[in-house]
Amino acid sequence: MNENIQFLHAFLKNPLKVGAIAPSSPELAQKMVEDIYPRRDSIVLELGVGTGAITKFIQERIETDDSYLGLELDKNMVRNLRLNFPDLKIIRGNACEVHSLHAKTGLGKVGFIISCLPFVSIPNEIGEKILLEIDKFMEQGCVFRTFQYAHGFYFPSAIKLREHMREKYGKSKKSQIVMKNVPPAYTLTWQTK
Ligand SMILES: C[S@@+](CC[C@H](N)C(=O)[O-])C[C@H]1O[C@@H](n2cnc3c(N)ncnc32)[C@H](O)[C@@H]1O
Structure with missing residues (x-):
């Protein structure tokens, strides 16, 4: 199935969990991976x-x-991901238990967390649990990057x-707005002090 159709299908089934109507654009994806160099002893964890x-x-x-681990909640997406990325470890699970x-x-x-989780639309208590999980990695000296849509x-x-991240890890590094994304977005990066 075409990537956009698969995404839209998942969104229509569960809009709050998916949190976007279209996959990230190549321009946003490039920004999300800028300056990260995952290695076997400092892997990248992709959330959502x-x-x-x-x-x-x-x-x-x-x-x-084996410098990569992907986590996704939706079972159909995980099935397709495993077909499209047979060499990567992609597990089905909830970010509330990611540690x-x-x-x-x-x-x-x-060493790096690339989070695409829709914090804006997931319930508060779930978001809080996920942040506590992220803290466990941050305590071990990790870079955390996410994107936030301009309208939200x-x-x-x-x-x-x-605020949670700033209190613990200081001011974020915020990118220029990425206009070539639906909707336009910023990336935000924090690193353990
Ligand atoms: C906004 S989409 C981003 C998808 C893709 N990374 C991109 O940038 O196009 C968010 C993804 O997070 C997944 N997700 C939402 N809540 C989750 C959770 N608690 N644990 C793991 N994945 C979750 C959704 O199923 C969805 O695929």
């Missing part, structure tokens, strides 16, 4: 892989296939994420 719009760009930057899910894989330490930048849940 979707149809793999960003995964393609991550794959070009990883040292070895122990990663531990079970036996892969190396997480001042939604309370978007602000909440930024």
